[in-house]
Amino acid sequence: MRLFSYAAAAIVTLLSIITSPIQAALVTADDVAIDSGSQYFSALNLTNTSGLTLGSDNTLTADDFYTNSFNYVDSWVTNTVSGGDYFNVESSPILTFTFDNAVDIDQVAIWGYVGFDDTRGVGNSASQGFIEFSTDGVNFGPAIAFSIDPTQVGEGATVTDFDLQHDIVAARVTFTDNHANLDGGDRVGANLVAFNTVIVPTPSAMWLIMFGLAGLVVMRNRRKLAYARVR
Ligand SMILES: [Ca+2]
Numbered sequence: 001m002r003l004f005s006y007a008a009a010a011i012v013t014l015l016s017i018i019t020s021p022i023q024a025a026l027v028t029a030d031d032v033a034i035d036s037g038s039q040y041f042s043a044l045n046l047t048n049t050s051g052l053t054l055g056s057d058n059t060l061t062a063d064d065f066y067t068n069s070f071n072y073v074d075s076w077v078t079n080t081v082s083g084g085d086y087f088n089v090e091s092s093p094i095l096t097f098t099f100d101n102a103v104d105i106d107q108v109a110i111w112g113y114v115g116f117d118d119t120r121g122v123g124n125s126a127s128q129g130f131i132e133f134s135t136d137g138v139n140f141g142p143a144i145a146f147s148i149d150p151t152q153v154g155e156g157a158t159v160t161d162f163d164l165q166h167d168i169v170a171a172r173v174t175f176t177d178n179h180a181n182l183d184g185g186d187r188v189g190a191n192l193v194a195f196n197t198v199i200v201p202t203p204s205a206m207w208l209i210m211f212g213l214a215g216l217v218v219m220r221n222r223r224k225l226a227y228a229r230v231r
């Protein structure tokens with residue numbers, strides 16, 4: 001009866017490991033470089049959660065909203081162009097985000113650029129773009145398009161899903177449009193770019209756990225047998 005319960009516990013544990021949801025978390029890059037464009041407000045603000053309200057979990061999630069993204073500590077924004085739409089004058093801003101340790105990514109979450117209690121600048125918020133991933137920091141994979149919406153005050157991130165990208169050390173983001181049809185539009189900006197990293201348990205790790213549990217069951221059973229013989 002005891003052996004059965006140990007075996008059952010081991011099987012339940014193993015099943016819970018196999019069926020447990022993959023671990024995922026929204027993270028920001030460790031650094032960012034400007035390949036094309038400018039920074040009136042620093043591009044590094046795209047890698048901090050400054051300007052966002054993280055909610056009761058106090059953890060970065062896609063539904064966290066920005067309380068203030070219209071200033072130099074919370075957001076990135078380019079220099080202005082004289083009159084009209086930034087994209088009529090300048091080429092698309094390109095930013096490369098880098099990770100100190102390679103990550104597996106299946107989602108990008110981007111918060112726009114607009115002031116709280118102040119819709120000025122909504123036209124300056126980036127609205128369209130694409131992202132490319134690299135495993136060596138030199139060669140990049142195919143472009144994955146995204147759009148940044150809604151543009152209104154106090155909203156969460158726009159999330160774009162894609163096939164899991166393995167061993168990523170760099171993500172290159174090209175912004176191809178802003179909301180210039182709304183007020184403003186002579187700059188391009190955003191508050192935060194975050195990436196959903198995924199950790200999938202490897203089969204080898206699961207085999208190790210399974211053998212370990214099986215060994216534990218055998219040892220417990222032998223001890224019980226030895227104890228029974230002594231008596
Ligand atoms: Ca949160």
Ligand SMILES: [Ca+2]
Nearest residue numbers: 045048074191
């Ligand atoms: Ca920020």
